[in-house]
Amino acid sequence: MEQVKTQIKGPIGIITLTNPPHNFMTAQMVRELDEVTRKWSKDSAIRSIIITGGVDGIFITHYSIKELYDAFKIFRITPKFLQRLSVGFSLFLGSFLRLIYRAFPLGIIMEKLFLLTPLYGLVQLERIHRVFKRLQLMDKVVIAAINGETMGGGCELVLSCDFRFMADGDYRIGLIEVICGIIPGAGGTQRLPRVIGTAKSLEMIFDGIVLEPEEAKELGLIHRVVERDRLIEEAMTLAERMAKRPRWSIRGVKRSVYFGASAGLTWGLESEKANFMATGFTQDSSMAFEEYLERFNEGKRPRDIFEDFRKNDNIVFRDK
Numbered sequence: 001m002e003q004v005k006t007q008i009k010g011p012i013g014i015i016t017l018t019n020p021p022h023n024f025m026t027a028q029m030v031r032e033l034d035e036v037t038r039k040w041s042k043d044s045a046i047r048s049i050i051i052t053g054g055v056d057g058i059f060i061t062h063y064s065i066k067e068l069y070d071a072f073k074i075f076r077i078t079p080k081f082l083q084r085l086s087v088g089f090s091l092f093l094g095s096f097l098r099l100i101y102r103a104f105p106l107g108i109i110m111e112k113l114f115l116l117t118p119l120y121g122l123v124q125l126e127r128i129h130r131v132f133k134r135l136q137l138m139d140k141v142v143i144a145a146i147n148g149e150t151m152g153g154g155c156e157l158v159l160s161c162d163f164r165f166m167a168d169g170d171y172r173i174g175l176i177e178v179i180c181g182i183i184p185g186a187g188g189t190q191r192l193p194r195v196i197g198t199a200k201s202l203e204m205i206f207d208g209i210v211l212e213p214e215e216a217k218e219l220g221l222i223h224r225v226v227e228r229d230r231l232i233e234e235a236m237t238l239a240e241r242m243a244k245r246p247r248w249s250i251r252g253v254k255r256s257v258y259f260g261a262s263a264g265l266t267w268g269l270e271s272e273k274a275n276f277m278a279t280g281f282t283q284d285s286s287m288a289f290e291e292y293l294e295r296f297n298e299g300k301r302p303r304d305i306f307e308d309f310r311k312n313d314n315i316v317f318r319d320k
Contacts, residue, residue, distance in 0.1 A: 004032035005054060011047040011243040012236065013040050013140075018054030022302065024064040025153040030128045037131055041138040047243035049135075050235045051161060052145035057169070059146045060154025061302050062176065063186075069289035071124065072280040125273055128153070128186045132160035133269075136258050139251035141242035145235040146222065149303060151176050151210060156184060159191040162254065163238060164222040166213045167231045172303055173221065174210035179309040180292060181285030185276030190268040194258075196220050208310050210303065 003026065007014040015036060019029060040046050053059035135142045144158040146166040150173040158164050158173075166173065175188045183189060184205065193201040196219050203209065213225045226234045242250070259265055279285055288309065295305045 002032060003029040004036055006036055008046065009236075010240075011045065012239045013043075013046045013049045015049065015051045016054040017051070017060060020055050022061050023053055023055040023058040023149075024062065025060050025157070026064050026067055027124050030124065030131060034127055034131050037134050037138070040140070041134055044139075044247065047140055047245075047247060048239035049140050049142045050145050050232070050239055051142065051157070052232065052235070053147045055148075057148035057171065059144075059148050059150040060152075060157060061149050062152030062154060065180070065289050065292045065296070068182070068280065069286070069293065072285065072289075122273075122277065125185060125276065129269060129273065132157065132187050135160045136162075136254060137251075138254075139247040141239070141245070141250060143235050143239055143242075145231050146171075146173065147228070147231055149173075151303065151306070152184070153186050156186040156188045156191070158222075159195060160187060163235075165224045165226050165231060165235055165238075166216060166222045167228040168213055168225050169228055171213060172210035173213075173216050174208070175205050176208045176210065176306045176309075178205055179208035179288075179306060181282060181288035182279040183272070183275055185272065185280075187269060187272070189272045190265055192221075194265075208306060210306070 003017065003019045005016040005018055007016070015033070017023065017025075017029060017033075019026060040049065141163065142161040143163040143165065144161040146158055146164060148167060148169070148171045150158060150166075150171070152175060155173055155175050175184045175192065177184045177188070184192075189201075189205065192204065196204075200219060204211075211219065211221065213222065216222045217225050224234070292305055292309075295308075296302065
């Protein structure tokens with residue numbers, strides 16, 4: 001079943017992320033997002049994009065813990081020096097993949113070949129960075145219509161959007177990776193400080209803090225809290241207005257704001273990817289993933305699991 005559904009209304013493209021019942025982000029979802037955004041980035045008729053969740057009360061819960069666990073599992077049984085070598089290689093692989101990706105169809109072929117090797121986790125990570133960076137660079141205004149829970153990779157996705165509207169309700173948004181034994185790996189360590197500042201970002205990331213809609217608005221993480229039934233309507237109103245802006249001006253402003261004022265973003269992302277891989281090899285992350293999956297399979301809500309983790313509820317990290 002496809003996880004990314006699209007609709008075009010005049011100059012507005014609507015992306016709905018649908019992976020019921022929990023709307024976890026997955027490799028399939030990212031792959032479909034890659035295909036859609038690559039196609040739309042070249043379509044001058046589409047002038048604005050809205051991204052929303054297709055499950056009631058959930059934008060993206062977080063990236064699938066099961067997929068992360070499986071991606072890192074093969075590396076955990078390798079010697080320590082090979083793990084360190086893989087972390088260093090992630091920097092090279094990212095640069096290599098970006099280089100060959102420009103040469104279609106060679107880039108696609110090479111990427112598929114890498115997916116058949118133990119390096120497939122690195123390829124998936126590079127792909128999610130490519131998609132999120134594309135959202136920031138394309139000549140279209142991208143609006144996140146956040147219809148509910150938005151943690152981890154979901155929060156990183158909305159951080160790559162230009163506007164963030166969130167439905168009012170009993171929902172949470174934030175980066176919860178550290179309390180699960182890893183770090184944000186899809187741009188969170190780089191984009192969150194650029195939105196709310198370094199001090200608040202460190203507090204949120206270190207402690208796995210998730211915010212209610214009004215709290216997120218006060219902090220500047222989201223632009224507007226909207227009545228749940230009016231979320232898409234409000235997003236469409238903004239999208240229609242932004243669609244009337246000159247697209248080259250939109251492109252120029254986005255590139256200037258996102259990258260002109262912070263030339264270190266690219267290297268920051270590279271560093272983040274390497275550290276994401278390094279933390280994924282640890283016993284801490286393995287233990288946290290297993291604990292999460294056990295509790296999730298017992299029927300616990302993801303946000304309640306992470307709240308337990310925050311309180312160190314029977315969680316003792318062992319890696320030094």
